[in-house]
Amino acid sequence: MKQIGVAMSGGVDSTAAALLLKEQYQVSGFLMDIGQPGFDEQVDQVQKITDSLTIELSVVDLKERFEDLVVDYFINSYGNGRTPNPCMICNRDIKCGLFLDQVLSTGADFMATGHYVRCLQVEGEMGLFKGADQHKDQSYFLARLNSKQLAKMRFPLGAMTKEETYGFVESHGFTDFRGKESQDICFLKDTRIADFLRNRLKDLMEEGPIVTADGNQIGIHNGLHRYTVGQRRGLGLPDKSPWYVCRLDPVKNRLIVGKSGDLFTRKLEAISLNWLITSPPEVGDRFDVKIRYTHQGSEAAIAAIDENSIQLHFDESQRAVTPGQFVVLYDGDRGVCSAEIN
Numbered sequence: 188m189k190q191i192g193v194a195m196s197g198g199v200d201s202t203a204a205a206l207l208l209k210e211q212y213q214v215s216g217f218l219m220d221i222g223q224p225g226f227d228e229q230v231d232q233v234q235k236i237t238d239s240l241t242i243e244l245s246v247v248d249l250k251e252r253f254e255d256l257v258v259d260y261f262i263n264s265y266g267n268g269r270t271p272n273p274c275m276i277c278n279r280d281i282k283c284g285l286f287l288d289q290v291l292s293t294g295a296d297f298m299a300t301g302h303y304v305r306c307l308q309v310e311g312e313m314g315l316f317k318g319a320d321q322h323k324d325q326s327y328f329l330a331r332l333n334s335k336q337l338a339k340m341r342f343p344l345g346a347m348t349k350e351e352t353y354g355f356v357e358s359h360g361f362t363d364f365r366g367k368e369s370q371d372i373c374f375l376k377d378t379r380i381a382d383f384l385r386n387r388l389k390d391l392m393e394e395g396p397i398v399t400a401d402g403n404q405i406g407i408h409n410g411l412h413r414y415t416v417g418q419r420r421g422l423g424l425p426d427k428s429p430w431y432v433c434r435l436d437p438v439k440n441r442l443i444v445g446k447s448g449d450l451f452t453r454k455l456e457a458i459s460l461n462w463l464i465t466s467p468p469e470v471g472d473r474f475d476v477k478i479r480y481t482h483q484g485s486e487a488a489i490a491a492i493d494e495n496s497i498q499l500h501f502d503e504s505q506r507a508v509t510p511g512q513f514v515v516l517y518d519g520d521r522g523v524c525s526a527e528i529n
Contacts, residue, residue: 191297191341192217192290194282195244197232199364200301200344203352205240206359207343208299216244217290217298219282221253224376239360247289249281256280258374262387265380268435269511270415272480273372275525279331287339297341304329305345305520306337313337315463315522320348327480330515330525331461384412395440397422400433400449408442411435417450417507434510451504455487457514457526458496464523467492474516474523476501478508484517497526 191212193205208214216237220226230246237244257277264271282300290298303318304326313334318324332340344352353365375383385392397406406424408414413421418432422444431450434443455478468474468489476487476499485505491498499514508528516523 188213189296190215190294191299192293192295193242194219194286194290194298194300195233195237196301197229197236198301198367199352199356199361200303202236202240202301202361202364203347203356204299204301204343205237205242206356208341209240209242212297214240214242215293215295216240216242217286218244218246219253219286220246220248220250221257221277221281221374222250223373224378236361245293247286249285252285253277253281253374262384264511265384265412266388266437267511268411268437270509271511272513273374274328275331275513278329279336283329283332283336283340287336291339297339299341299343301344302329302342303344303347303349304342306340306342309521312465316345317517317520317522318342318344319346323349326522327477327513327515330463330513330522332463333461334463381410381413388412393440395442397424397442397444400443400445405430405444411437411440411442414442416509431507450507452508453501453504454490455499455501455505455508455514456496456529457499458529459527460495460497461525462523463521463525468523474518477515477517478505478528479512496529497524 189212191208192215193201195201195216195218205214218233234244257273260276261271261273287298302325303320303323305316305318307314307316315326315329315337317326392410394407394409396404397408398404414432416432419429422430424430428446430444433445433449436443470489470492473486473488475484477484485501485503487499487501490500510528512528513525514528515525
């Protein structure tokens, strides 16, 4: 029987993954230590689950590398006036990178997670596909992975809905998971982003001008780290119609604002392309495109493309296209490419 290591978090999804895989593999549990608040309590929770499943648990210390690869990226993005997505980087470099390597080094053939995605062979290559539950699909968050990583991953919940997952674990005696969803940025826990950055980006804490697109100053901001594209609250700019953040200018410490209509665009440029197919598309090819995880997706055509960047033209205007966030292209349910919005 082949061996598989399951990335355990103490939540319902990784517990369900381990339960399902016990029918097919020799299962071991693994837990990442990335220095997140409340880790000791998490260890206790995961240990109780693995004891109930009669599988071994190993803790992998990745605190220093997580700080270097994810936290520094998070901080530097804000320092450059961009809005980061640390989960995308963590999944690529830590969870499905260094953590995966550690799991495989123990003799495991594969590593599994509780992500709601599907990984399928298509014409000899491993493809990333949306999960069956459209409300829980997490393919967006794994769109920075490469084919070698995907080949060593297993996603047993890809064909299930969240409700089916709850029902499955409850049928095995795990009845206390409902209402305990994990948070987005694990290393922050209850800390606000502004508070986390306070001692890390002192230059970004300085007040500066709020200006319109034509350079007219209409206010003072309290530090660029407090703002992101599309934000309305916290600007202190009373007017007949609301003002919104349109762009951050860290070089001049300026916050550029505009009205609601100024947030919409049909064009997008992105860099750092990660192809999930072997034959990249051409100018004019059309895809369903997500500009953030919560985005429903919108049709767009490739307007220009080279080795390092891509330009998209949407059929309909998109609101608050945000530098630093990631765009993901889909062909139906299959992930095609991810890139960082510029």
